[in-house]
Amino acid sequence: MDAQLQKLIDKLDTLDFSDMYEGDFYLTWEKSQDDIEAVVTVANALRNLRERNISPRIFDSGLGISVFRDNSTRTRFSFASACNMLGLAVQDLDEKKSQIAHGETVRETATMVSFMADVIGIRDDMYIGEGNKYMHEFMDSIIESKGDGVLAQKPTLVSLQCDIDHPTQSMADLLYIAEKFGGLENLKGKKIAMSWAYSPSYAKPLSVPQAIVGLMTRFGMDVVLAHPEGYDIMPEVEQVAAKNAAASGGTFTKTNDMAEAFKDADIVIPKSWAPFVGMEERTKLYAAGDFDGIDALEQRLLEQNKQHMDWVTTPELMGLTNNAIYMHPLPADIEGVSCEHGEVTNDVFEAHRVGMYREASFKPYAIAAMIFLAKCKDVQGALKALDAQDKQRLMTVK
Amino acid sequence: MDAQLQKLIDKLDTLDFSDMYEGDFYLTWEKSQDDIEAVVTVANALRNLRERNISPRIFDSGLGISVFRDNSTRTRFSFASACNMLGLAVQDLDEKKSQIAHGETVRETATMVSFMADVIGIRDDMYIGEGNKYMHEFMDSIIESKGDGVLAQKPTLVSLQCDIDHPTQSMADLLYIAEKFGGLENLKGKKIAMSWAYSPSYAKPLSVPQAIVGLMTRFGMDVVLAHPEGYDIMPEVEQVAAKNAAASGGTFTKTNDMAEAFKDADIVIPKSWAPFVGMEERTKLYAAGDFDGIDALEQRLLEQNKQHMDWVTTPELMGLTNNAIYMHPLPADIEGVSCEHGEVTNDVFEAHRVGMYREASFKPYAIAAMIFLAKCKDVQGALKALDAQDKQRLMTVK
Amino acid sequence: MDAQLQKLIDKLDTLDFSDMYEGDFYLTWEKSQDDIEAVVTVANALRNLRERNISPRIFDSGLGISVFRDNSTRTRFSFASACNMLGLAVQDLDEKKSQIAHGETVRETATMVSFMADVIGIRDDMYIGEGNKYMHEFMDSIIESKGDGVLAQKPTLVSLQCDIDHPTQSMADLLYIAEKFGGLENLKGKKIAMSWAYSPSYAKPLSVPQAIVGLMTRFGMDVVLAHPEGYDIMPEVEQVAAKNAAASGGTFTKTNDMAEAFKDADIVIPKSWAPFVGMEERTKLYAAGDFDGIDALEQRLLEQNKQHMDWVTTPELMGLTNNAIYMHPLPADIEGVSCEHGEVTNDVFEAHRVGMYREASFKPYAIAAMIFLAKCKDVQGALKALDAQDKQRLMTVK
Structure with missing residues (x-):
């Protein structure tokens, strides 16, 4: 067996992730440390297989259902890629075509689309208090229908971003960081700054900063959350971060000073998000x-953003860091490229472009790993079987 | 071999359904009794295979083309599920994108999209005199092109609802009823009421009640069609039902009294549809x-509906039945849930919800069976080969 | 081995098309003569396999990404068919959903959607100077990302029509012509007329006539381009055609007289396109x-077209030819069918309808051949392996 794959399987042998089988993936902090490490390890194993032209298909047929309640290109393609890699066809549940809403309608539709479904991928990140709730409503119906004998299999939920967390993004980020630093075990003591940045384009969800502080505090890092006053994240996520940091031997601190956050940082993730009260107001308007x-x-929130145009990542700011990796979930508001004033100057962005693309390349594998762990009872056995079976992804004549 | 599968194959050995090979599925009453029983039997065989984690794929590649001329979630997913189960990818022919119309354009487009097509699924149920005709236009071109050597294979049509019949719905209903009563042979003498019901939402096609009376009269049941005056179905379908009933030793009767229909019924299917003359008028307006x-x-038809708000399925009405199964093709207009006054009260609906979900779960298998019977020359042989080959749908490590 | 397949493989042994491996397909005239013959030969080999029910799948999983910047049914289905035949799932990059534009955004999006992509199919034919440029921007990013280690594989571009060329159409046409005349080697000395024709429907791209004269001049044919004054094609493509004709021992001539072009022709391809200056103006308006x-x-261009209503293919005009094959990429503007005055009379169209459908049936194979040649290092070996492996596309019980 390939040495790297063997090493990854050996790693899995040290972890207990049995609760992931037949489970769902809503929030990273609902998962154990072993679960998180299993996702990282399986993602790397699937990448190992595919890059050696060994097909990681575990499904001969089956459907991955995607529900996008917000526009998306990157996540849509990551989900499609993950499903395809494992052997599933993607079927979009288009709300404009099918008029889905909350309540009874969600309950019924969830079951109606799931007769052959192995995966449900939902993105619903626009309204605080709504996205995660919607996902639970959707899955509750499915679980009930499984119990009632209506469904022969329970599809696994992969949250593709809710109002609280963006687990496939933060897990892809973690995979990238782990690669850069040579393993999760080397993250202890590193300083990571999750900072607000100015954006002129639109009022962005809070789920990315929340995902980062909710996940990165688990590895003994010094996690700093920086933002102007009024741009707080959800208090319950801050509590999660604080608790994680205490448990992992790291720290979780907050500041209203971008430079302070960048000082000696090993990793910086500067990105815009909307004022918290604005997001709460949006939910009320939506309900009405x-x-x-x-x-x-939206216009008022963009006006408010303009008071903090100085929250931009410049070479000077990067100079304060410990030669930090600059990360961004993309697309970024780049000064002189997509806007006059934005999140980052073009020279900083360009210097880190390849890294960010590499960061993004982990997302399909993160999603595929979540599915794999929910579907394979014997994960190491399945990986070994795939390797042994040696089915070429692209036929090559030997 | 699995005992249940063996029994189903044995059943197929007693039937002559050879005309289904290379055929199309427009209307159930164009099919022989053996054909209908073959669809039921193959659907159950495919379900048996899939639920034992044996892939029922007969295609290594190929396309299922879907044409939805009316909105649909349930049928869209059922078609996608059936195609996927058998190994086909679905490609939507979106009329808004591709500007399809009648006549020459249909003729040409039908061939242009069919070079790699194994299945054509069409839903066109909005205009009386149009849907079934459109499907025939579509298939006539394909059959001509096959004869001309342009197409290497003839895709099979599966009607996903036309103006006359809704065969995948009624066949799914039949599969559910057969399961509830322990086999088609036990349906003789049972009373089934296909009743109109009040709906405030929109003027619904006649194809469901027509599908039910056109199919259920074939099994020796006492089929009652109930509706207010003015809500007749197409006379030619009533003639089909009468003829079927006579041949099967059952009855087909009509009433304008919902309670009379429910009296001692074993199965009730109360569902709204539009007044017949209104549907004819709609076709003329469409043509113009x-x-x-x-x-x-549409507004006038909804006003007309309002005169019959008392056509609602209540616990009292259900009390008149022989502890009947309540069925609905979904979604239903449920009082106090999706509307103030509707087709059914919430307590009746809830008492039968699981059953209706089970009913819906048969639709992908009904569609897959229609395809299977059109594509496999040796149907029993193909089922045996799938069972013997034992290809896992989801890889499990043994 | 099947005799016809053996003959095709033998033919490939005489050709050097090694530069196609890992390459892209923008313009036919960027390809060598051997490359073009290889596409023809592989397309016929794939057709041979599939029509003998042998699956030509070379991918166990993988994605074909389609980007349609203009409406399309035929090409969309051809691309889907080609991808499916080889084992790829199609994922549409919908610009309306994902807001793609030129420049930096293209650069980033191209990589973001390509992590699992094996093929990129792009149609962008509306604006002179734009389509081919866009495709290069897209692929430059991908090639850069492959070099940067971000992408594990480089997807191959298949142009599905740009502003300059329409290679999958002209290659399908070539396949059809070769079939009609018994091989590419029999085309020498044949006269082919690429003629303008009147259309009332819309101002059509120049890429079809350009594709025809850019490709057909390579086989020793007498290629005549006919159009009214003001309907010239791009001068650089005329130069390509002239150079090709000189090299192949054929001719490339121009005329403003449709009858002169038809005189003694063996093949006629009469089709509308927009005035060149109009297309240039359109690009400027688009930029603004x-x-x-x-x-x-658009209205002015249609008015201009009206001055040339006599450019219509009639039986009389066909009578001037050497019993020519009439061809059209479809859909055509047919007199008395889709319009009062158009490109062709109905009797001419009907007499050649089957031929044109056969012509269209080659497009999926032309696309699949382009992909196959870009993905298989040992093309003949891969074809032999597929034949030897004898995997049924549709399971049949023997």
């Missing part, structure tokens, strides 16, 4: 069906 | 391109 | 974002 109000709010 | 007229007509 | 101006221009 006031879409003109949402548009007006 | 008068879409404002169609909207105005 | 003047979409009202584009609409107004």
Whole structure:
């Protein structure tokens, strides 16, 4: 067997991730440390197989259902790639075509689309208090229908971003960071700054910063959350971060000073998000069906952003760091490229472009690993069987 | 071999369904009794295989083309599930993207999309006199092109609902009823009520009640069609039902009294549909391109519906039955849930929800069986080969 | 081995097409004569395999990404068919959903969607100077990302029509012509007329006539380009055609007289396109974002077309030919069918309908051959392996 794959399988032997079998993936902090390490390890194992032209297909047929309640290109393709890699066809549940809403309708639709479904991927990140709730409603119906004998198999949920967390993004980020530093075990003591940045384009969800502080505090790192006043994240996620940091021997601190966050950092993730109260207001307007109000709010939030145009990542700021890796979930608002004033200057972005693309390349594997762990009872056995079976992904004549 | 599968194959040995090979599926009453029983039997065989984690794939590649001329979630997913189960990828022919119309354009497009097509699934149920005709136009071109040597294979049509029949729905219903009563042979003498019900939502096609009376009269059941005056179904379908009933030793009767229909019934299927003359008028408006007229007509039809708000399935009505199964093709207009006044009260709906979900779960298998019977020359041989080959749908390590 | 397949493999042994491996397909005239013959030969080999029910799948999984910047049914289905035949799932990159533009955004998106991509199919034919450029921008990013270690594989580009060329159409046409005349070697000395024709429907791209004269001049044919004054094609493509003709021992001539072009022709391809200066103006309006101006221009171009209503293919004109094959990429503007005055009379069209459908049936194979040649290092070996492996595309019980 390939030495690297053997090493990854050996690593899995040291972990207990049995609760992931037949499970769902909503929030990283609902998962044990071993679970998280299993996702990282399986993602790397699947990458190892595919890059050696060995097909990691575990499905002969089956469907991955995607529900995008917000526009998406990157995540859509990552989900499609992950499903395809494992042997599933993707079927979009298009709400504009099928008029899905909350409540009874969700309950019924969830079951109706799931007769052959192995995976449900949902993105619903626009309204605080809504996305995660919607996913649970969707899955509750499915689990009930499985119990009722209506469904022969329970599809696994992979959250593709909710209002609280963005686990496939943060797990891809973790895979990239682990690669850069030579393993999760080397992250202890590293300083990582999750910072707000100015954006002129739109009021962005809070789930990325929340995902980062909720996950990265688990590895003994010094995690700093920086933002202007009024741009707090959800308090319950801050509590998660604080608890994680205490447990892992790291720290979780906050500042309103971008430079302080960057000082001696090993990793910086500067990215815009909307003011918390604004996001709460948006949810109320949504509940009231006031879409003109949402548009007006959006303008006010962008005006508020303008007071903090100095929150931009420049070479000077990067100079304060410990030669830090600059990361971004993409797309970024790049000064002089997509906007006049934005999240980052073009020279900083260009210097780290390849790294960010590499970062993004882990997302399909992170998603595939979540599916693999939910579907394979004997994970190491399945990986060994795939390796032994040596089915070429692209036929080559030997 | 699995005992249940063996029994199903034994059953197939007693049937002559050879005309289904290379055929198409428009209307159930164009099929012989043996054909219908073969669809039921193959559907159950495919379910048996898949639920034992044996892949029922008969295609290594190939396309299922779907044409939805009306919105659909349930049928869309059922078709996608059936195609996927057998190894086909679905490609949507989106009319808004591709500007398909009747006549020459249909003729040409039908061939152009079919070079690699094994299945054509069409839903066109909105206009009386149009849907079934469109499907025939589509397939006539394909059959001509096959004869001309342009197409190497003839895809099979599966009607996903036309103006006359909804065969994949009624076959799924039949599969469910057969399961509930322990086999088609036990349906003789049972009373089934296909009843109109009040709906405030939209003027619904007649194809479901027509599908039910056109199919269920074939099994010696007492089939009652109930509706207010003015809500007749197509007379030619009533004739089919009467003829079927006579041949099968059952009855086909009509009433304008919902309670009479429910009296001692074993199965009730109460569901709204539009007044017949309204549907004919809609076709004329459509032919004239008068879409404002169609909207105005829709409002008048909903007003007409309001005169029959008492056609709602209540616990009291259910009390008249012989502890009947309540069925609905879904989604239903449920009182106090999706509307104030509707087809059914919430308590009746809830008491039968699991059953209706089970009912819906048969639709992918009904579609897959239609395809299987059109594509496999040796159906029993193909089922045996799938069982013997024992290809896992989801890889499990033994 | 099947005799015809053996003959095709023997033919490949005489050709040097090694530069196609890992390459891209933008313009036919960027390819060597051997490359073009290899595409023809592999397309026929894939057709041979599939029509003998042998699956030509070389991919166990993988994605074909399609980017349609203009509406399309035929090409969309051809691309889907080609991908499916080889084992790839198609994922549409929908610009309306994902807001792609030129420049930095293209660069980033191209990599973001390509992590699991084996093929990129792009159609971008609306604006002179834009389509081919866009494709290069897209692929430059991908090649860079492959070099940077971000992508594990380089997807191959298949142009599905740009502003300059329409290679999958002209290659399908060539396959059809070769079949009609018994091989590429029999085309020498044949006269082929690429003629403008009147259309009332819309101002059509120049890429089809350019594709025809750019490709057909390579086989020693007498290629005549006919159009009214003001309907010239791009001068650089005329130069390509002239150079090709000189090299192949054929001729490339121009005329403003449709009858002269048809005189003694063996093949005629009469089809509408827009005036060149109009297309240039359209690009400028597009660059200025003047979409009202584009609409107004469209009306002026259609008015200009009306001066040449006599450019219609009639039985009389066909009578001037050497019993020519009439070809059209479809859909055509047929007099008395889709319009009052158009490109062709109905009787001419009908007499050649089957031929044109056969012509169209080669497009999926042309696309699949381009992919196959880009992905298989040992093309003949791969074809032999597929034949030897004898995997049934549709399971049949023997």
